[in-house]
Structures are given as structure tokens and as C-alpha cells.
Amino acid sequence: MNESSRYSYRFLALLALWLAILGVACATDSEPDVVLHGSLQGSDNHTYREVPFQVPSGVNRITVQFESTGRAEHTTIDLGLEDPDGFHGPQGLRGWTGGSKRLFTVGVLDATPSFSPGPIQPGRWALLLGIPNIRPTSKADFTAKIWFGHPGDPAWLPAVLNPPLRSGPGWYRGDLHMHGAHSDGSCQTQSGDARVPCPLVFTVEDAAKRGLDFIALSDHNTVSQANDIRELQPYFDRLLLIPAREVTTFQGHANLFGSTEPLDFRLGSKTVPDWNALLKQAALLHGVFSINHPNRPNDETCMGCGWTPELPVDMRGFQAIEAVNGMDASSPKYTGIPFWQDQLNKGFHLTGIGGSDNHNAKLPLPMAGGSMAIGLPTTVVHASELSMKAILDAIRAGHVFIDAQGSRDRSMDFVASVDDRSAEMGDTLAAPAGSAVHVTMHATAVDRGSVEIIVDGQPFHPSTDMSIHGATQAFAFDWPSDGKQHWMRANVRAADGALLLVGNPVYLNH
Structure with a gap:
């Protein structure tokens, strides 16, 4: 030297x-x-x-x-x-x-x-x-x-280790909630004689076969799977593997994406007396934090699963909510959509996402064994590239819709504009009183379905026919602004009323 x-x-x-x-x-x-x-x-x-x-x-x-x-x-x-x-x-x-x-x-x-x-x-x-x-x-x-x-670095650093798997902006499809051998995910042995912790490679292979672009591996209170990810990611060069963990407490669960750093999850202890203390820890790790399945029970059937904090929580510490868990989008009892919309009405810009909560990567059927198949639902993210940082940045920004039934091709976009200013899902748009908010939308692969528009949690019925009559349908309508704060989003439903696509809101005058 x-x-x-x-x-x-x-x-x-x-x-x-x-x-x-x-x-x-x-x-x-x-x-x-x-x-x-x-x-x-x-x-x-x-x-x-x-x-x-x-x-x-x-x-x-x-x-x-x-x-x-x-x-x-x-x-x-x-x-x-x-x-x-x-x-x-x-x-x-x-x-x-x-x-x-x-x-x-x-x-x-x-x-x-x-x-x-x-x-x-x-x-x-x-x-x-x-x-x-x-x-x-x-x-x-x-x-x-x-x-x-250094401690606190996000999982996408150093960048030399994490180049994008695909360059350029696009809609990337993924599953943000699943479990394997590093927590309580299990499957049958090779002989079929016993049920054992399921190797992570089966989860990754199944996600690749389903055509997903990314998955988050979210085992309970651990990131030990990060070492397996180091081995698997170079081979799976079309499927982004995002390290995550399901922070599992007695007062609710939440996924932290994009960090492998230590996090004290012992809610109710001297060191973590409440959710706000936990959120302060998480904020130092630069990841995305999302409340999971908030409307699940919190009892002996699913201890800690429901969102039941004992003390008030500063919701600004979260960036997302799992609005759809498995197949609960159409379940009045368990769907997380009402909870998510309540937070939107309180002024919090929290991105609605979905996750399968898969616990058995070898499942051939969507609901076999009481577990959802990987990719059911799918979270579809409008990101600048297929990289961990870009996907998480886009989730933070709300550039997301949920494909509730995990198809490979159903899609939607939703853009609101006033004069020469426009906003996509997750963005904020200034709309002075008396102005007309012009909304354009496209829906793909949902023939014979229909679009519903929701403003501040209530249905809004445009004069435009919102029925879908082909492989791709375009819509346009105007909404009169009163200059106050509102949010507006869209759902797409099948002919039988089943919820197919769940859009995130555009925020008006926030």
C-alpha cells in the first residue's frame, strides 16, 4: 500500500x-x-x-x-x-x-x-x-x-448489495405477509407423515410460480430469516425478497418491513410500556410499519391478533394498515377496511395494503388447512423500480391498490386533477372551493364488474355510468370541491358484488 x-x-x-x-x-x-x-x-x-x-x-x-x-x-x-x-x-x-x-x-x-x-x-x-x-x-x-x-441502517444498505431487480417505473405485484420455518409456518414432511417447520425456499418458490414481483418474509418477532434471504436472493433474480417481521404483542400485531435491526416487542414491560414507546423504536429503523388484521378477535382463538391498545396510540407512527388479510375483504366481521377508513377520516395518511398471512407454502388450494395461499391478496405498488427501497417508498407514498383475489392481471389506476395539477393514489391535491376535481380511472380484466367511488367513507355516485363492459374500461367524472379536506378512492366489484380491487385515496386539501 x-x-x-x-x-x-x-x-x-x-x-x-x-x-x-x-x-x-x-x-x-x-x-x-x-x-x-x-x-x-x-x-x-x-x-x-x-x-x-x-x-x-x-x-x-x-x-x-x-x-x-x-x-x-x-x-x-x-x-x-x-x-x-x-x-x-x-x-x-x-x-x-x-x-x-x-x-x-x-x-x-x-x-x-x-x-x-x-x-x-x-x-x-x-x-x-x-x-x-x-x-x-x-x-x-x-x-x-x-x-x-451501522445500527439503524435499513436493510437495503449498502446499495452495492441490493441493486434493482428491474429498472424503470411500473406496477409491481407482491405479498406482504407470510410465515415459514422461522416462526409458525409449517407443512407436511417429504413422506407426508408429519407436519414440520416449512423451509423458506418453498415459500419463495411458490411466490415465483405465482408470478409475484416481491414478497415480505414476516416471521413473528424475528429476523433470523435474513440469513436464508442472503442465500436465496441471488438465484431468485426476478423476485424481490424483503426482510420483515410481524411484531406480535398482546395488544395487536404489526409488520415492520425493510429492517433487520433489533426491536424490543415486549409491550407492557418496563422498557416498552405502550405502543408509542414501540413506535419510537421503530421510527429509528427507517422501515415501513403497518398494523395487521385490526378487526380480528383478541381472545383465546387468536390471542393478540386484534388491534386492542390499552392506551391511546399516536397513529402517525404507522405508515400503513393491512386493510385486507387473506380473503377477508368481503367479510363484514373481519375486514380491516372500516378500521382503515376510520383512520383516514381522522386525517392520517395510512396506506391500505394486503397480505395473505400464509402459514403453509405447500398449499394447493386458496383456503386449505385454514391458511391463505401466497399472493392472496396481492398488493400492487406503483414504484420507480423493483428494489426494496423503491417498493417501500411507494408504499409510504400510498401508490398502491389491493388485488383482493390475487389475480395476475386485474388492475386499476385513479388520477384526480385540478387545472394542470394532478395526483395519483396516495398523493395530495389542492382543490379550491368552487373548483371541479376531474377524476380519470382505468380498470383492466374486470369485465362485467363495476366501480364504486368513496368520499370520506361514504359512497359518491357520479352521473357517469360506472359499469365495466370490456377487458379495459376508462372512466371520467367531475367532483365539486368545497375547499375543505376530503379523501376520495375507488373500489372495483364483480358482478356478484365481490370486492376485487381496493384503491388507495387521493387526499384533497390536506
Whole structure:
């Protein structure tokens, strides 16, 4: 390492330490924290070399991207990682890729396959280079870029590990609630003789077969599935796997999406006396927090399932509500839609989402065994790309509708405009008193259905015929504004009245 590289390294290490001491979590990671350079020559053949670097305190993840020259001359560099305990310590060698991986991560809870998760001690770490082949007259240069993660970082950082699976804006379809072996999801054994915790791979395979674009793996009060996700995501390059957890308390359940950081869920304890204390914790983790199945019972049949907080809750701590859980969209007793709309009427901009709550990935039927099939319902998100950050940002923004029966092709859009200003689902639109709010909408693959318009929880009947008479139907109508705060959204129903699509609101004058 030359002198300028050493100076650059020391400066970056000190900067990272300073940020960690101040508790500053970087919002982006466009630049690595450490960059190491080196070179190899013929005399390095069949040897091992340590390339040390310092890890400051307050780090809980190390991500390495390694690049080298000389492949045209068959130079081969194997790669491993040592922690401060040294090669013969309790953990010591944290992993060895051979030459199979040039990008890997090691975190407290999860790691790239061939590496071991665990505590990230401050001190001297080292890349371990093995050189099985370099010709006597050859030379190879290498560069190692290293990113440090910190407590509170969202799960989509570092970005180098989480590139979008698909570029460009679109409507992406997913399921935001499911359980596997890491909590109470179960399925029959290979022989069929017993029911056992169901391996996560079956959940992911089933979601892929159903044509979903993303799923959130939301086991109860744990994120241990994050390590399995590290193994599965590279293969499933058309299905985004979002780490999540169902925060399961005695006063209600809620899904936290996009974080693998610790969260104390012990509601009613000294450390978490009420929901507001829990919400303050969650806000530091940069994820999306959603109340689950709020109208379920909270008794021996489903302990803690219903939303029954003992003390008032600041609903601004949530970003979404599971308005549809499984097939409850048309169930007056269990549907979460009335609860969601009550919160909208109180002025909270909470996105309505859906989740299957699947507990058996091997189910062939939608309701076999009392569990919903994966993708039933589907949450459809208008996002800038298929990436974890983009999907969660779009859910926060309310750019969402729910396909209540989990089809692959039913869709809707809903846009309100005043003069040259417009707003899609989830957006806010200024509509002065006396102005006409012009609404346009399209519905696809719901032939013989009909559209219903809801304003502030009550039906609004436009003069336009809202019946659907083909594969795709366009609608337009005007709504007279009184200049006050309102919200407006749409549902699509089948000919028999079954709820098919649930739209999120446009907010007027909020």
C-alpha cells in the first residue's frame, strides 16, 4: 500500500469512527468507507497474503467488493475474511469463497453463503488472499472496496448489495405477509407423515410460480430469516425478497418491513410500556410499519391478533394498515377496511395494503388447512423500480391498490386533477372551493364488474355510468370541491358484488 493510499485509508477510518460516535447513520453509501489497493507477482504463486484494515467501533456489517486484473493470463485469487481473533480464534476465519465470489457481506445476523454471521468486533480485520495460480512473469493488481454498516441502517444498505431487480417505473405485484420455518409456518414432511417447520425456499418458490414481483418474509418477532434471504436472493433474480417481521404483542400485531435491526416487542414491560414507546423504536429503523388484521378477535382463538391498545396510540407512527388479510375483504366481521377508513377520516395518511398471512407454502388450494395461499391478496405498488427501497417508498407514498383475489392481471389506476395539477393514489391535491376535481380511472380484466367511488367513507355516485363492459374500461367524472379536506378512492366489484380491487385515496386539501 503506498503512502497516499495509507493516508486516504486513515482519513476514511477516522471519519467513519467519528460518525459512529455521533450516532450518525449514512442515508446513502455511494462511496466505500475504505479502499485498499495492492499487487501480486509471480513469486506470490501458491502463497497466502493478509491485507489488513481497521474496523471502528459501532459497526455491525462489513461488505467487500473485490476486483483484480490478470484473468486473461489465468491469474487466480481466492478470497477470505479474518476477524480480530485471528485465524485460530473462536471464529477467526469468517469465511472463504475460493474464487467464487467477488462481493460479499458479513453482518451480525446474516452473511453471504460461505461466510458466518456474528459480532463485528472493532480492531484489525484482514482479507485473506490465496494465490493458486499466477505465472512467473505475470503481475496482477487488486482493489478492495469496503463498506461499514451501522445500527439503524435499513436493510437495503449498502446499495452495492441490493441493486434493482428491474429498472424503470411500473406496477409491481407482491405479498406482504407470510410465515415459514422461522416462526409458525409449517407443512407436511417429504413422506407426508408429519407436519414440520416449512423451509423458506418453498415459500419463495411458490411466490415465483405465482408470478409475484416481491414478497415480505414476516416471521413473528424475528429476523433470523435474513440469513436464508442472503442465500436465496441471488438465484431468485426476478423476485424481490424483503426482510420483515410481524411484531406480535398482546395488544395487536404489526409488520415492520425493510429492517433487520433489533426491536424490543415486549409491550407492557418496563422498557416498552405502550405502543408509542414501540413506535419510537421503530421510527429509528427507517422501515415501513403497518398494523395487521385490526378487526380480528383478541381472545383465546387468536390471542393478540386484534388491534386492542390499552392506551391511546399516536397513529402517525404507522405508515400503513393491512386493510385486507387473506380473503377477508368481503367479510363484514373481519375486514380491516372500516378500521382503515376510520383512520383516514381522522386525517392520517395510512396506506391500505394486503397480505395473505400464509402459514403453509405447500398449499394447493386458496383456503386449505385454514391458511391463505401466497399472493392472496396481492398488493400492487406503483414504484420507480423493483428494489426494496423503491417498493417501500411507494408504499409510504400510498401508490398502491389491493388485488383482493390475487389475480395476475386485474388492475386499476385513479388520477384526480385540478387545472394542470394532478395526483395519483396516495398523493395530495389542492382543490379550491368552487373548483371541479376531474377524476380519470382505468380498470383492466374486470369485465362485467363495476366501480364504486368513496368520499370520506361514504359512497359518491357520479352521473357517469360506472359499469365495466370490456377487458379495459376508462372512466371520467367531475367532483365539486368545497375547499375543505376530503379523501376520495375507488373500489372495483364483480358482478356478484365481490370486492376485487381496493384503491388507495387521493387526499384533497390536506
